[in-house]
Amino acid sequence: MADEIAKYREEGFRAFKIGWGPFGRRDDAKLDAAIVAAAKSQLPAGGKLFVDAGASDAWWPNGLKWALRTADMLADHEVDWFEEALVPDALEDFVTLRQASRLPITGGEVLTRRQAFIPSSRRVRSTSSAPTSPRSAASPSSAASPGSPGSSV
Secondary structure: OHHHHHHHHHOOOOEEEEEOOOOOOOOOHHHHHHHHHHHHHOOOOOOEEEEEOOOOOOOOOOOHHHHHHHHHHHHHOOOOEEEOOOOOOOHHHHHHHHHHOOOOEEOOOOOOOHHHHHHHHHHHOOOOOOOOOOOOEEOOOOOOOOOOOOOOO
16 A cells, blocks of 8 residues: 555655555454555655545445444544445434544445435535545546546545
8 A cells, every 4th residue: 555655646646545445344453554554654745545445335344333443543543534434324323423533424425316315415414425536636546647637546
């Protein structure tokens, strides 16, 4: 992870969104923390780090306890937001997580129709519906140039 972040930092990126891969999928809190620490160690001064757990994945193994514990770890690492920490239909768990978390919680990227999005947004009042393409973010899978609208992490 550190090498990937360093490569994009050298290209001028200042914000990075990481996640998926093994993060949250190995039942290993130490591995999750190591991934985040490696990414943080390579941020430029003033750089930002966002973490996408990818709980919209149909095989997501974790629930609220994991999300609460992980949100604390991410806040300790001064991560800028925690995205898709819970399966999309766990609205009450999103409410609990948002109330307990010390960092912004985001989600809703799979709520693509108003019939799903409106009730969810009214109940959860998510920090953002799906912040998946910040202008200055980079991703190992992104070929976009620094600051381009299509760059994502």
